[in-house]
Amino acid sequence: MTAILEPFKAYLQKKVAITDDQFNLISDKLKVKTFDKNEMILMKGEVLSNGFFVLNGLLRSYSIDSKGKTHIIQFAPEQWWLSERNGMFNEASEFFIDAIEPTTAITMNRDFMNDAAKHVPCMNDLNSTMLNNSIRFMQKRINMLLSATAEERYLNFIQLYPNLTLRVPQWMIASYLGITPESLSRVRKDLAHKHFRP
């Protein structure tokens, strides 16, 4: 096993009781890829047959509407997964994926989890926990987009992605939150007025 996979092994071992030997059994199916800043990884209409686990850098998935406006679905900084689930069914993607920063990510084929579980049964538990977490995350995100104020959305965002405010431009955060950049600016200004003590 190459040293570059160590953070991924440590991540798995925090979640499930996978031994070093078991990890070695499944790790030959993993590939490490690097992406340049702004590199396109997936275009709408293509079929994505693999998922990503980010080791370093920052990926995003997004759609572009009929007016040409970008809507960010998800950011994936270090230790985040990113995939496009139509690909699991061999269907064309509705989303784009690109790298916001120079990025190193582990890629794994869509069958990776099922294959890994044949050798290492605890990977099944991990897979179902991760799917549940992902659904829970999406449910919260839908509720936020339907019912929360701009400030609530922003406060939730800085809990979830504390350092992204330093890594991505304001308009991307606004796009993720489903608010205008002006509205995000107003939220940040209001917070500063509440909290700034010169």
Next chain:
Amino acid sequence: MQMEAKTKAVSAILNAPAPHMVGDGFRVHNFFPKGYKIKMSPFFMLDYNSKIEFSARNEPRGVGVHPHRGFETVTIAYHGAVAHHDSAGNSGIIYPGDVQWMTAASGILHKEYHEEQFTKKGGAFQMVQLWVNLPAKYKMSTPKYQDVKHSDMAKYNLDNDGGVIEVIAGEYNGIKGSANTFSPLNLLNARLNKGGKAYFDFPEEYNTGFVIIEGSVKINGAETAKTDQFVHFKNEGSKIELEALENSVVLVLSGDPINEPIAQYGPFLMNTSEEIQQAISDYNQGKFGYLEE
């Protein structure tokens, strides 16, 4: 018997690393900490915008609103002009020869752009931005500015029409710079005429380096360095002789190292990772104030 003071020997003469853009207004070579692993504390970072031509245009190039905490930014202009604004309501313009010493300390938001007239005319642009670390006990002190205008800068005239040493901070032959610092350091601009000589005496433990802004120089009668190179010195000996082989400008940095742990993330420079998390959280919650883009 009198001990003869030892020469502070050159450790390395370093070429400028490949440049990268900071925003769209600054094309900088980072000599340290990423470019070269050299001991330069209390100076934490040196971004050097070597001389380049910017074309004329209407929209100023620069860097948008960003925070800082835990250190000082020192901007030294050689060509071109930079306008700045911050969340405390300060603003100003840094013209060639001027120095802006901003103590970010507990936290400030600022933005830096090419000055309006310079943007419209275009022309040569050359700057240095230094990050000077703060001792732990001053990291959360109140932010402040010190503007050191070229016309007011303390100067020492060298013998034999050798040129002038401008003292930004610290001292040179008894002439003290106006910028106050939180730890002992010297920051000087040596503007030498061809053949001019300057002599420096910095304690052994002081980390010391020269940025050759313009011209070419001979150091300690031996090594030569030219425009855009960085001369790093050993922590041995104290005396340095600088001789200009042509009209030259040299930025001289020398300071007492701050021997404390370092935790850095982006624009924050603290002592522990908990303090970094706190800085990120404070920034997100508006505790650095607000500044319009």
